[in-house]
Amino acid sequence: MQASNDLVFHMDRLSENIDCINDRMLSIGMHWTFIIKAFNHYPSAAIQEFSSLRCKSIGSDNLKHLSLLKSLNPSLETWFLNYKGISIEDNSIDINLTHSGNNITSKTCLMLDIDADRQGHPYENGLCCNRFGAYLDCSKLPDQRFFKAWKNLRIPERSTQSLGTSVSFEHIELLKSSGVNHFRLGEIVLLGRSLMNQQPIDGLRTDVFERNKPVTYHCISTLKPL
Numbered sequence: 001m002q003a004s005n006d007l008v009f010h011m012d013r014l015s016e017n018i019d020c021i022n023d024r025m026l027s028i029g030m031h032w033t034f035i036i037k038a039f040n041h042y043p044s045a046a047i048q049e050f051s052s053l054r055c056k057s058i059g060s061d062n063l064k065h066l067s068l069l070k071s072l073n074p075s076l077e078t079w080f081l082n083y084k085g086i087s088i089e090d091n092s093i094d095i096n097l098t099h100s101g102n103n104i105t106s107k108t109c110l111m112l113d114i115d116a117d118r119q120g121h122p123y124e125n126g127l128c129c130n131r132f133g134a135y136l137d138c139s140k141l142p143d144q145r146f147f148k149a150w151k152n153l154r155i156p157e158r159s160t161q162s163l164g165t166s167v168s169f170e171h172i173e174l175l176k177s178s179g180v181n182h183f184r185l186g187e188i189v190l191l192g193r194s195l196m197n198q199q200p201i202d203g204l205r206t207d208v209f210e211r212n213k214p215v216t217y218h219c220i221s222t223l224k225p226l
Contacts (some may be wrong), residue, residue: 001108011049013208017189018055020203025183028172030149031162033057033079035186036065044068045073051076059097062184067092067207079109079184097133097162109162111135114149123153133162137185141168151178167195 018034025032034055034157040062047065050058051072052151059079060066066078070092080093085100099111101121109131125134134156134197135145136142155161163174164183172183187195192204200206 002036006210007209010054010103010208010210013205014190015053017192017204017208018053021185021189022054023168024203028176030164030172030176031057031161032183032185033059033077033161034077034112035059035081035184035188037061037081038190041067048072059095063088063090063093095131099135101126109133109160112153115142115146123155130156130158131160133160133184134181136163136165136167138165138167139194140170141171147174147178150180155179157181169201170194172198 021032032055034057036047036050036058036059039050040060043177044064048068051069057077057079058066058069061081063080066080067090069076070078077094078092079095079097079194080088080090080100081086082096082100085098085102087103094107095109096105096107096223097109097111099113099120101110104110104126108129110126110129111120112118112123112126114134117137117158120134123132134150139173147153150161150163160182161180162182162184163178163180164172164185166185166188168175169183169185169188188201188204190208192206192208193200
C-alpha cells in the first residue's frame with residue numbers, strides 16, 4: 001500500500017507487530033484495541049484491508065471506516081473514539097468511547113474526569129456503566145498521583161478499565177497494578193518504537209513504513225547561515 005509519495009506501508013509487517021502485541025497481552029491477561037486514526041485520510045479501498053488483520057478489536061474516530069470494517073468482518077469489535085460526545089445510533093459500533101454521561105448504554109465506555117488535564121465525567125455519575133477509561137497525553141506518562149487516583153476509584157475488577165495507550169505500553173505492570181485491563185494502541189503498533197525515547201521495542205518491527213526512495217541531501221553554497 002502506498003502511504004505517500006515517499007512512504008510505502010507494509011501490511012504484512014504490521015500483521016507481525018499485531019501478532020506480537022496479541023501474544024504480549026494474552027500472557028498478562030489483558031485486552032487491547034488497535035487504533036487506526038493515522039489512516040483517516042485513506043480511501044475506503046485501502047481501509048478494507050484492515051478487516052483481515054489478526055486483531056479482535058479496532059478503534060477510530062471515523063465512523064465510515066468502522067462501519068466498513070464491520071461489514072467486512074462482523075466478528076470484529078469496533079470502538080468509536082467519540083471525542084465530541086455526540087449521540088450515535090449505529091449498529092456497526094460495539095463500543096462508544098465518550099466523555100458524555102448523558103446517554104449511557106450497554107455500549108458505553110465512559111471516559112472519566114481524574115484530574116485537571118483530562119476531559120471526562122465523574123465516576124460517581126456513571127456507576128451503571130461497566131466500561132471506564134481516561135484520556136492520556138500522547139507524549140508523556142501521567143505521574144504516580146494519577147494512577148493512585150484511578151486505583152482509589154475502586155472500579156470493579158469485572159469492568160473494562162481502558163487506560164493504556166502507546167505512551168504507557170512500556171509500563172504495563174504499573175497500569176495492571178492500578179486495575180487497568182485494556183489498552184488502546186496505535187503509534188507503537190505502526191512504528192515499533194517507544195514514544196518516550198524512540199528506541200525500538202523488543203519483538204516489534206520498525207519498518208512497517210518504509211521509504212520509497214533514498215533520501216538525498218544537497219548543499220547550496222549560496223545560502224546564508226541563519
